[in-house]
Amino acid sequence: MIRFTLNGRPVAVDQAAPTTTLLDWLRASGHTGTKEGCAEGDCGACCVAVRDEGAPGGARWRAENSCLVLLPQLEGRTLVTVEGLATAEGLHPAQQAMVDTLGSQCGYCTPGFVMSLFEATYREDLGKDAASWRLDDQLAGNLCRCTGYRPIREAAERVAGTRPDDAFKAALSEEAPRPAVLSHETDGERFLSPTSLAELWPMLAEHPDATLVAGATDLGLQVTKRHGRWPVVIGLERIGALRRLEATEESVLIGAGVRLSDLEEWAHEGLPMLARQLRYFAARSIKNRATVGGNLVNASPIGDLAPVLLALGATVLMSSVEGEREIPLDDFFVAYRQTALQPGEILAAVAVPLPDHDTRLGAYKVSKRRELDISAVAAGMAVRTDAIGRVTEVRLAYGGMAATPARALLTEQALMGEPWTAENVQRAAAFLDHDFTPIDDHRSSAWYRATVARNLLLGFFDETRENPLAPLRAGHTGTLEVG
Numbered sequence: 001m002i003r004f005t006l007n008g009r010p011v012a013v014d015q016a017a018p019t020t021t022l023l024d025w026l027r028a029s030g031h032t033g034t035k036e037g038c039a040e041g042d043c044g045a046c047c048v049a050v051r052d053e054g055a056p057g058g059a060r061w062r063a064e065n066s067c068l069v070l071l072p073q074l075e076g077r078t079l080v081t082v083e084g085l086a087t088a089e090g091l092h093p094a095q096q097a098m099v100d101t102l103g104s105q106c107g108y109c110t111p112g113f114v115m116s117l118f119e120a121t122y123r124e125d126l127g128k129d130a131a132s133w134r135l136d137d138q139l140a141g142n143l144c145r146c147t148g149y150r151p152i153r154e155a156a157e158r159v160a161g162t163r164p165d166d167a168f169k170a171a172l173s174e175e176a177p178r179p180a181v182l183s184h185e186t187d188g189e190r191f192l193s194p195t196s197l198a199e200l201w202p203m204l205a206e207h208p209d210a211t212l213v214a215g216a217t218d219l220g221l222q223v224t225k226r227h228g229r230w231p232v233v234i235g236l237e238r239i240g241a242l243r244r245l246e247a248t249e250e251s252v253l254i255g256a257g258v259r260l261s262d263l264e265e266w267a268h269e270g271l272p273m274l275a276r277q278l279r280y281f282a283a284r285s286i287k288n289r290a291t292v293g294g295n296l297v298n299a300s301p302i303g304d305l306a307p308v309l310l311a312l313g314a315t316v317l318m319s320s321v322e323g324e325r326e327i328p329l330d331d332f333f334v335a336y337r338q339t340a341l342q343p344g345e346i347l348a349a350v351a352v353p354l355p356d357h358d359t360r361l362g363a364y365k366v367s368k369r370r371e372l373d374i375s376a377v378a379a380g381m382a383v384r385t386d387a388i389g390r391v392t393e394v395r396l397a398y399g400g401m402a403a404t405p406a407r408a409l410l411t412e413q414a415l416m417g418e419p420w421t422a423e424n425v426q427r428a429a430a431f432l433d434h435d436f437t438p439i440d441d442h443r444s445s446a447w448y449r450a451t452v453a454r455n456l457l458l459g460f461f462d463e464t465r466e467n468p469l470a471p472l473r474a475g476h477t478g479t480l481e482v483g
């Protein structure tokens with residue numbers, strides 16, 4: 001039995017298959033205000049708001065794509081859909097703003113936009129002084145094909161960060177129900193949801209072949225696009241220990257379950273190179289669920305975090321009933337979509353040494369569309385030089401160039417100990433052709449990938465001549481700007 005609160009009312013579901021998406025369940029149970037557009041996290045028509053009690057700094061409302069949430073992942077949660085916003089006093093400010101700015105025409109996208117605006121309403125970091133790109137970022141996961149975005153953006157300006165003293169704000173201070181293990185089974189399919197590592201280990205011992213799921217932004221696609229079904233799924237998202245985000249002067253420990261929107265928020269100040277990459281990593285509603293662990297364990301050659309973390313010299317902590325072991329991230333990706341995780345082991349955290357202020361740093365993502373697209377090539381670069389400008393440390397990591405994210409070791413070697421000059425960087429860039437033999441596919445040709453990889457290195461040199469980490473422009477556009 002899955003229990004949660006929907007629009008202020010308790011709900012108990014016992015007959016849904018564990019892979020039922022929240023969107024399908026909502027619509028089948030009459031909550032048809034929430035729409036389906038793409039069923040793959042791209043359009044935002046299905047956005048709902050979920051109270052996230054595990055967020056750093058206290059509970060928050062999160063706009064999430066219900067097409068990629070599995071119903072059992074709602075166990076113990078509080079959920080609001082567009083039907084739950086208006087009260088006897090009138091529309092919610094997010095709805096009223098859409099009415100006042102004429103932000104809706106056919107209305108298909110409107111419930112999704114309203115739920116993103118709902119999240120924006122209660123965000124503490126979206127007050128009047130918030131940078132303008134943050135509003136674009138808030139809405140980036142919602143598509144509208146008829147109204148045009150100007151009025152919708154104006155609605156966002158009216159409500160973002162206003163935090164009215166209403167029941168939704170009060171709900172953020174209410175205590176969440178004490179989490180309890182969920183074991184939900186129908187027709188031979190089971191979803192287990194432990195709330196601690198201690199509860200997880202016996203489940204893994206009993207079901208060594210269980211499929212793990214965190215945010216489900218990858219796994220959910222297998223359900224919606226490939227009718228994926230599994231005998232046993234174990235959800236990791238309620239394990240608090242996996243959401244640690246602990247920084248010291250020297251390093252940061254990022255729990256595998258840390259959601260990318262939380263990581264991005266911390267990284268603006270804590271590790272701007274990472275924030276730079278996360279700006280172009282999917283839309284906020286995806287980042288509200290996607291986790292660091294999910295991104296690394298899916299081991300996609302075009303996953304966007306790996307190149308940056310490889311360049312920073314990260315290590316991964318893997319955990320099992322037997323304890324923890326730590327290996328460099330360089331050794332984690334063993335083959336195409338395969339990692340060093342052993343049966344019974346999970347990724348627990350990533351430890352990242354924080355670079356000092358004069359390390360030159362770059363993070364790049366190149367895709368067909370500038371925003372919210374899958375990378376053709378991604379790169380993370382870190383270079384240190386000594387007092388006379390010779391390279392003493394260099395890590396150049398690429399995604400999209402090989403079967404796994406990988407470092408350009410020969411190119412690094414060609415730079416090591418040499419003066420960091422345009423001529424030397426140009427000369428070393430030729431070694432990228434020996435480091436990688438990229439493939440042709442529908443995203444780009446091998447020639448394009450090889451050319452982009454070289455140009456990113458040259459661009460990195462240019463971009464970091466004056467400033468070790470070029471700041472991103474205030475606008476929500478391109479990662480790489482060359483003067």
Ligand SMILES: Cc1cc2nc3c(=O)[nH]c(=O)nc-3n(C[C@H](O)[C@H](O)[C@H](O)COP(=O)(O)OP(=O)(O)OC[C@H]3O[C@@H](n4cnc5c(N)ncnc54)[C@H](O)[C@@H]3O)c2cc1C
Pocket residue numbers: 040041042211212213214215216217218219220221236256257280281282283286289290291292293294295296297298302303304305341345346347348372373374375
């Ligand atoms: C619309 C859309 C846009 C996207 N954009 C990008 C993008 O720009 N860049 C990019 O890199 N990716 C992107 N992705 C892919 C995806 O969002 C990320 O890879 C995300 O970080 C996956 O995290 P998750 O928690 O949702 O993973 P899940 O789907 O929950 O899990 C993914 C895999 O990791 C395993 N897993 C998860 N956590 C652990 C753990 N702690 N230990 C062991 N195994 C674990 C699961 O078993 C599963 O095999 C996008 C996806 C969508 C739907």
Ligand code: FES
Pocket residue numbers: 035036037038039040041042043044045046047065066067068
């Ligand atoms: S239906 Fe398009 S994002 Fe969910």
Ligand code: FES
Pocket residue numbers: 103104105106107108109110143144145146147
């Ligand atoms: S109002 Fe028609 S899709 Fe947005």
